[in-house]
Amino acid sequence: GAVVSQHPSWVICKSGTSVKIECRSLDFQATTMFWYRQFPKQSLMLMATSNEGSKATYEQGVEKDKFLINHASLTLSTLTVTSAHPEDSSFYICSATPPGRRVDGYTFGSGTRLTIV
């Protein structure tokens, strides 16, 4: 089945640094990947839709300059949290699907726990 790998699984960084999270589709090509953010005991909030070869589509209220998304190839999307601050600490999850599959075919990565100190 479709596998999505997310790396790193957890990271602790100092305030002011930038952090890059990778999302890879291991056995399929993904023209579209999604990035979510989850606060404790809250829902997964869609941050942006990552489109291969074009700019990401950000949800309302998500800072484009803060959360840089690059979808450089059909198997890799990256999320960079720039100049991270403690309020950016959260659980970040990506998802991807092969073209032509329905939404129930979306596969999620295992998530990245980001802690800014």
Added chain:
Amino acid sequence: DQQVKQNSPSLSVQEGRISILNCDYTNSMFDYFLWYKKYPAEGPTFLISISSIKDKNEDGRFTVFLNKSAKHLSLHIVPSQPGDSAVYFCAASEGETSGSRLTFGEGTQLTVNP
């Protein structure tokens, strides 16, 4: 504006009994609904889905019911097993094709006691 709501943060049931998890939505454009199971520090895994043209979909121990007029859906697990203990998320989308965006509820922590 939470368009998908799961009002019960937690649910505890005995092994062998039925678990019923509820979900409400407000956006009339949603026409495809999904349930996911999630363990800590992992991504959600798909369980079952239902299109708005149906009112019931069953897959083994899992059944999802949809009441469009009430904008309500529920997930029934019977019989419940200890391995079912996890957080369950309800999600909705406008359309079921690849590229459709999912809107998630807050999740319900299900605990099945042996």
